[in-house]
Structure formats: structure tokens, C-alpha cells
Amino acid sequence: MKTLRSYFAMMLAVLLLGTNYAQAQTTTTEKKPWSKTAKGAIIGGLGGAAGGAVLGRVIGGKSGTAKGAIIGAAVGGGAGALIGRRMDKQAAELKKEMAGARVERVGEGIKITFDSGLLFAKNSAALTSTAQDNIMELAKTLIKYNDTNVIVEGHTDTSGSDAINDPLSQRRAQAVANYAQQQGVDASRFTVTGYGSKQPVADNSTEAGRIANRRVEVAIFANEKLKKAAEKGQI
Secondary structure, eight states: OHHHHHHHHHHHHHHHHHHHHHHHHHOOSOOOOOOHHHHHHHHHHHOHHHHHHHHHHHHSGGGHHHHHHHHHTOOOHHHHHHHHHHHHHHHHHHHHHOTTEEEEEETTEEEEEEEHHHHBOTTOOSBOHHHHHHHHHHHHHHHHSOSEEEEEEEEOOSSSOHHHHHHHHHHHHHHHHHHHHHTTOOGGGEEEEEOTTSSOSSOTTSHHHHHHHSEEEEEEEEOHHHHHHHHTTOO
């Protein structure tokens, strides 16, 4: 029954997305952004972070599935505010210690973007020494705040074929997760995915765009234990 409900929720989301797209194509007025209610209803139907990841490209635009996962995991209300303040502290520490990464606060979580040029040599998934230093600092914070889940995503530009880019992006994301785990972060907290060139954030026809598209993104958001504690006002 649970599987059946999930199926119908997914179908509803697809229909709503299709309607939203069709309206955007047929109307001459400016497209309005999605309301928080609409976002929450669809993400809730799809189910938490997974639902957010599915809709990340729609809701977050070029921000991608990492942002979508954070949005999907949000609890909102007073509990969400408490989680947000806790994430503020983590983000501040990460920004201070990780000069080689872009750290952003998103909703009730944190999004980190690593330039692949900083992490890896060309066509390689072996971490550079600079990358190891940055991930070591990330691991310290993850250990200190051990009540979060972590998604690591690998991305490439469009140079080369999917047969090359897809596994390369997966290996790079896994390399980041593996090194963090070697520093003592629990492996059960991680979800690792390689998207190849399918989620560009810039124009692949320019060198600057290709550089921007070669990246690893990390999403950090509250786990169930933290959510329950926040709902009870215990954090």
C-alpha cells in the first residue's frame, strides 16, 4: 500500500509539473514563482529528501538536486527555525575553515560546492592535497555536528561522452565521501551520486562555463533524530 501511495504521489507531481510547464509556455504574462505551499505539497507527496532531489531542478533551477534535497528534508515552523540556527553555526565554521569551497545556507541545511579543478587533476578521481585539506575540515565539522545526513554529487562538463563522464562524476563524488569517512565520519550518513554532464550550472560552450560545471556538491541537512529533537524544543 505504501508503494502504491508513493506511485500515485509521483504521478500527481508529474501532472502538476506538466501543468506548470504548459502554463509557462502558453501564457504571455510573466511566470510566477512557485509558492511555498505548492512546493511543500509536491515534495511531501514524493517523500522528504528524495522528493526534493527529484524536483530540485524545477524548484531550484540551476541550483540542482543538492538544493532540492535540502528543501525536501525541511520540517518548517519552530522546529525548522531551531534547525536553521544550528546550521548557521555549522556554516560559519565551514566558511572559516574551508577557503577552497563555496558554502551556502539553504533553507534548513547547507550546500557546499567544490570546484573540481581544486579537487582533482584532469580526467582523474584522485584527490589533490588541497582537496584533502578541505575535506578534512569538512569531516571535523560533520563529526562535531553528527546529527545530519550528507549527499555528495559529482558533476562534469559536456567534454567527452556520457560513457566517460557518468562514471567519472560518480568516482569523484565517492572519493570525497570516502576521504571524509576515513577521517571518522559515519559512512551511513552518506548518499553518493554522479550526474555526469546532466546538471550544468553554466554554458558549456565557454571555457568559464565548463569550469563551473566541473564540480562536486555536498548537501547537509537534519537527520530524523535532529528533527525530532527540534520538534520537542530540545536543541
